[in-house]
Amino acid sequence: MKKDTNSVDDFFRKSLQDLRITPSEAARGRFLDEAAPAATGIWQSIFRWQNMLAAAVILSASVVLYFGFFNNEVAPAPTATETKTPALSSDNSAPEINASTPDKTETQSNSEVPQSITQSKPAFKFSKESETKVNSTNKEEHISKQIETFSNPVFKSTVVANEEIALQEKKVVLSVISSTAAGVNETDYTDGKHHLTAVEAQTDSIFNLKDTTELEEDLTDIPDHSDQGKPLPLLPKSPPAFGFTPFLHYSLDWNPKNDGNTLVHSLGLEGKIIYGRFSLTSGLGVTSSIAYSNYEVGYNDYLGSYQKLDSITFAYDQKRYNLVPTYYMSESKVWDSVLKLDTYQEEMKYNHLRIPVMAGFDIIQRGKFVVGLKIGVEMLFYLKSNTVAEYEYNSGQNKLVGINQLPDAYARNNFWFMANISAAYNLNKRIVFEIEPHIKYLLNPDKTSASPAQQEVIPALRSSIKLKF
Amino acid sequence: MLSEKALIHEVKKRNRKALEELHNRYAPVLMGLSLRYCANRLDAEDVLHDAFIKILSGINSFDERPNSSFEGWLKRITVNTALNFIRSKTKTNLLVSVNPMVEDLQEEQTADDSFLKMGEFLTKDIILQMICELPDGYRTVFNMFVFEEFSHKEIASELNCTENTSKSQLFKARSILKRKILEKVDKQMIESEF
Numbered sequence: 098m099k100k101d102t103n104s105v106d107d108f109f110r111k112s113l114q115d116l117r118i119t120p121s122e123a124a125r126g127r128f129l130d131e132a133a134p135a136a137t138g139i140w141q142s143i144f145r146w147q148n149m150l151a152a153a154v155i156l157s158a159s160v161v162l163y164f165g166f167f168n169n170e171v172a173p174a175p176t177a178t179e180t181k182t183p184a185l186s187s188d189n190s191a192p193e194i195n196a197s198t199p200d201k202t203e204t205q206s207n208s209e210v211p212q213s214i215t216q217s218k219p220a221f222k223f224s225k226e227s228e229t230k231v232n233s234t235n236k237e238e239h240i241s242k243q244i245e246t247f248s249n250p251v252f253k254s255t256v257v258a259n260e261e262i263a264l265q266e267k268k269v270v271l272s273v274i275s276s277t278a279a280g281v282n283e284t285d286y287t288d289g290k291h292h293l294t295a296v297e298a299q300t301d302s303i304f305n306l307k308d309t310t311e312l313e314e315d316l317t318d319i320p321d322h323s324d325q326g327k328p329l330p331l332l333p334k335s336p337p338a339f340g341f342t343p344f345l346h347y348s349l350d351w352n353p354k355n356d357g358n359t360l361v362h363s364l365g366l367e368g369k370i371i372y373g374r375f376s377l378t379s380g381l382g383v384t385s386s387i388a389y390s391n392y393e394v395g396y397n398d399y400l401g402s403y404q405k406l407d408s409i410t411f412a413y414d415q416k417r418y419n420l421v422p423t424y425y426m427s428e429s430k431v432w433d434s435v436l437k438l439d440t441y442q443e444e445m446k447y448n449h450l451r452i453p454v455m456a457g458f459d460i461i462q463r464g465k466f467v468v469g470l471k472i473g474v475e476m477l478f479y480l481k482s483n484t485v486a487e488y489e490y491n492s493g494q495n496k497l498v499g500i501n502q503l504p505d506a507y508a509r510n511n512f513w514f515m516a517n518i519s520a521a522y523n524l525n526k527r528i529v530f531e532i533e534p535h536i537k538y539l540l541n542p543d544k545t546s547a548s549p550a551q552q553e554v555i556p557a558l559r560s561s562i563k564l565k566f
Numbered sequence: 567m568l569s570e571k572a573l574i575h576e577v578k579k580r581n582r583k584a585l586e587e588l589h590n591r592y593a594p595v596l597m598g599l600s601l602r603y604c605a606n607r608l609d610a611e612d613v614l615h616d617a618f619i620k621i622l623s624g625i626n627s628f629d630e631r632p633n634s635s636f637e638g639w640l641k642r643i644t645v646n647t648a649l650n651f652i653r654s655k656t657k658t659n660l661l662v663s664v665n666p667m668v669e670d671l672q673e674e675q676t677a678d679d680s681f682l683k684m685g686e687f688l689t690k691d692i693i694l695q696m697i698c699e700l701p702d703g704y705r706t707v708f709n710m711f712v713f714e715e716f717s718h719k720e721i722a723s724e725l726n727c728t729e730n731t732s733k734s735q736l737f738k739a740r741s742i743l744k745r746k747i748l749e750k751v752d753k754q755m756i757e758s759e760f
Binding site: 103104105106108109110112113116117118119120121123124125127128129131132400433434435 | 580582585586589593594595597598599601602607610611614615618619622654655682686688690693694697708711712713740743744747
């Protein structure tokens with residue numbers, strides 16, 4: 098403990114006790130840039146134009162999905178092309194007949210129907226001659242909604258295929274293929290092309306009629322349930338269906354640890370096996386992702402320069418009898434011996450071969466809107482990379498000691514587990530919009546958890562456009 | 567405004583707002599401290615920057631017990647950073663070993679300090695300038711002894727010199743400062759007369 102106090106010491110101590118000097122704004126900015134680069138990096142990367150583009154695609158897909166959902170909730174107003182609903186001729190007390198899919202095919206004369214067809218007594222007959230007229234603005238909406246009673250399952254269906262009102266009349270003879278379960282009478286009629294299900298309960302009856310002729314003509318191997326009022330059963334009797342789907346994905350991976358999100362474009366072909374609500378998807382695709390390669394730079398600070406004395410020569414001055422020196426100097430620079438580290442990034446484009454194996458289950462099938470869960474693994478094999486934007490590191494007058502590339506998740510082969518929530522909207526029978534929030538858990542065998550740039554769990558959002566074949 | 571404890575907690579999470587507040591709250595104090603050691607503003611800002619980086623890297627090890635002072639901890643780091651800076655800047659030995667004459671020390675103790683009363687009217691900038699104009703060795707020892715309250719033994723250990731060297735540097739620093747104060751006071755008195 099020091100004992101020698103001094104009045105000078107006291108004077109200075111007292112005078113400068115609460116000395117406060119505000120550092121320059123540059124010093125403050127320098128500290129904040131270095132101390133919290135990740136925070137600024139996230140916002141910078143979010144507002145990069147590629148990310149904005151991806152956000153626009155996702156937003157567009159969301160809007161389509163949203164309106165698609167509500168379009169299936171509310172039936173549109175009937176159009177002028179709609180034909181009148183035939184009067185239900187019931188030679189017996191006819192049961193109430195409900196259209197299985199109360200959508201666009203509802204006709205304007207719907208209101209006329211219930212009175213004539215509502216009947217609490219379930220015993221029903223089919224009239225010999227019956228006519229069903231169906232309006233549809235979409236070719237795939239070819240299923241009759243107005244079903245009449247008929248004793249022999251003969252009926253005519255009128256289909257408006259498009260706005261040009263191409264009416265087609267078909268006369269189909271149906272035969273009973275199954276009927277009657279305990280408590281509920283369910284009867285299937287078919288002629289091989291058309292299919293009619295009549296469900297008879299205690300108080301009413303429900304008819305599902307499907308014109309399988311049109312189905313055979315229009316539908317792909319992948320069943321399209323958008324036309325049906327109820328989702329597929331969990332385990333249907335029919336064999337699994339198979340189809341190919343070329344796809345285009347835009348995916349935005351959040352990767353804050355790596356100082357930047359990653360925009361991934363994928364193009365490829367998927368094969369899908371569908372069995373009821375279950376599906377198994379695999380395929381092959383090429384992904385192109387924009388990511389950032391981080392470099393660590395070691396350098397010595399430049400401290401300044403001085404005039405180094407190289408040599409001195411002396412010339413004898415005979416007049417003054419003394420030596421006149423001549424100094425030979427050169428500038429010499431001085432660097433600090435303390436090694437400092439800095440980082441900088443280069444924008445890279447990585448191409449991978451993508452092989453997914455995903456199992457799916459459709460939770461909701463509502464018209465054209467399907468929500469499902471998918472889990473599986475995805476393997477990305479590194480193909481090539483090239484530099485998109487090369488930022489030349491300017492060390493100024495500092496002396497560069499070395500540059501090391503930091504571990505980069507996207508430069509290697511990737512192997513990850515994925516869990517997706519998929520919301521799909523079938524624009525028509527060929528084109529599907531899909532939006533999938535999902536998480537990826539990296540399963541790379543060579544992953545380095547200790548690396549600060551490596552993130553094991555990556556939340557991501559993917560929007561897709563798919564073609565069904 | 568965050569409490570000190572909350573601020574430390576948020577700084578540990580590298581919350582940018584908290585980092586800004588940390589800098590806004592403590593940088594002026596630490597800048598004053600750096601400037602006392604470094605004598606020029608550019609070097610002082612470099613020291614301040616390095617000190618803050620060290621503070622961030624070491625904040626997880628800061629002991630948050632009730633009796634531990636966060637500001638004291640920040641100052642210690644800044645002083646150490648400043649000393650390292652001075653060492654790296656001064657390749658040769660910072661201090662020239664000189665044995666103080668005992669008489670000089672006694673004279674210093676008994677000198678008339680009444681002029682210091684006059685010095686109370688000097689501004690902080692002028693007083694700081696006096697310290698900054700001291701040679702590196704004198705200034706370092708004076709700062710460590712007067713403001714950081716190091717003992718001569720501790721100063722000798724830190725600066726790799728003898729205790730006597732530390733004492734002599736302090737003595738010379740005081741002498742120079744006393745002379746400077748006198749000059750300033752005289753100048754001020756002359757100016758006030760006119």
